[in-house]
Amino acid sequence: MDPYTVPARTQIGHVHLKVSDLQRALDFYQGLLGFSLTQRYGNQAAFVSAGGYHHHIGLNTWESLGAPPAPKYGVGLFHTAIVYPERKDLAIIYKRLVEAAYPLTGAANHGVSEALYLDDPDGNGVELYWDKPREVWPRTADGGINMYTRHLDLDSLLSELR
CATH class of the missing domain: 3.10.180.10 (2,3-Dihydroxybiphenyl 1,2-Dioxygenase, domain 1)
Incomplete structure (x- = not known):
């Protein structure tokens, strides 16, 4: 083929x-x-x-x-990823989650994006994120994308709302 x-x-x-x-x-x-x-x-x-x-x-x-929820350790959907158009939009939904006392399972800066992680009421993973502009994506020496997982500064994210 x-x-x-x-x-x-x-x-x-x-x-x-x-x-x-x-x-x-x-x-x-x-x-x-x-x-x-x-x-x-x-x-x-x-x-x-x-x-x-x-x-x-x-x-x-x-x-x-x-x-009941699907078993955490098994084959299936890891998460659904929902991309927001701007960083401010991610800040708005983060503020809603905080105000609702809805728990996060994680938050990360991936270099190419910033993401919030949580589970829906059935235990399905949900990623809420925004993509950074391509011109600031980290690159390898040969021009490939160099994603990583680092701490997401949630206070900085909320500063988008000020």
Whole structure:
């Protein structure tokens, strides 16, 4: 088979999650994170989005109603990554999480991005981040991307709101 490279403008369109309680999941994705409900199928499924897109996140209980979280150590989704357009937007959602006393599982500066990590009510990992401008991404001597994981200064992030 000939080698193939995915086109540069390719995007990942949405994630569809199995949840145990649809309303609890909506309270998190819609109520806390601020996604808009675009469609709901009774108490079995819902679709939420940002900016009027048909859906960025699908939520359903078709095979998971009342189920416990998936085991932490096993095969499956590590996290859903939600990218914010600007650092200030990440600061706004961080402030919402602090005000709601919603726990983070981590926070990191990756050189190319700054990220907050948390779990949704079903234990699904969620990364909230913004990409730094490409011209400031750390590079290796041969021009490759040199990502890393360092402490994210959360006070500096909140300073975006001042």
